[in-house]
Structures are given as C-alpha cells and as structure tokens.
Amino acid sequence: MTTPTQTDLNLKALQLLQEDAEKIAQLISVQLQNLTLPKCPLYEEVLDTQMFGLSREIDFAVRAGLITRDQGQQIIHDLERKLADLYTKILPT
C-alpha cells in the first residue's frame, strides 16, 4: 500500500472542487430549462446557497494548503462564466 503524497492530495482536492463546481452548473442548467420564471427568488436562493457552499470548500482547501488562492478564484471564475453562457443560451433575448 502506498501513502498518497501531498501532490496526490493537491490534485485530488482540485479535482473534487472542479467536480463540485460542475455539479452546480448542471443543477442551474436543469433549473433554467425547467423553470418558467428563472428570475424567481427560489432560483436565486438555490444559486446563492450553492455558491456559498463551494466558496467555503475552496476557502478551506486554500487554508489547508491543498490549492492556491489563485486556483480557487479560477474555479469560481470558470463557474461564473459557465453560468453566464447558460443564461445566454437558455434565455435568448
């Protein structure tokens, strides 16, 4: 049995956080496709809650030395860009 190195842990942490961000994008995508009112307070509350949860996970991973603060900001930034894309695709003007 091999003991995981810190590099293994760093990669795993980054991968887990990217998966969590992806899950949020999926959830929001499903919501946008099914809600008749995507601007409804319930939708925005779900998004706020999910983003808060992810930001707490990322902050913890940074403090534990598993990822850099830049990597954490990149995950949030990528997710925000993906959500903006979803809006424009699903809610065409």
Add this chain to the structure above:
Amino acid sequence: MTTPTQTDLNLKALQLLQEDAEKIAQLISVQLQNLTLPKCPLYEEVLDTQMFGLSREIDFAVRAGLITRDQGQQIIHDLERKLADLYTKILPT
C-alpha cells in the same frame, strides 16, 4: 524545507475545522447575548447558513481523505452540544 506528510495535513485539516466550529459557537454566543429576540428568523438564518458552510467544508475534507466521516460527525456533534449549552446558560427558563 520539509514537505508536509499526509499526517501533518490530516491534523491541520482537523484543526482548521475545529476552529471553524469554534468560530460559529462564538458568533452564536455574541448573538444570543445581544439579541432581544433570540428566536427571531434572522438569528436562525445566520445559524443555518453557518452550519451549512461548515458541513460543506467537512464533507469536502472527508472526500479528500483528510479526516474520517466519524471525525466530521464528531465536530458537528460537539458544536451542537456547545450551542445547546449556550442556550441554557444565556436563556435560562
């Protein structure tokens, strides 16, 4: 320079989570001492939000292999006991 071992990381993760739980207890303690209406919705919302954030951090740490699920449940359990103590001390019947 020494590379931290997984044991160092495990201990650090556990310590960070316990500190975060302690911060929630402190926050709630201050709130209980200052609010005239400790059962007000705002107070309960703050507590719910903080507990949700901590539970996401713990879940992430478990998935990253930094702490066991039992250790995570223990942190939540200890915090809940501490909050129950605060209630009985600050809000005597």
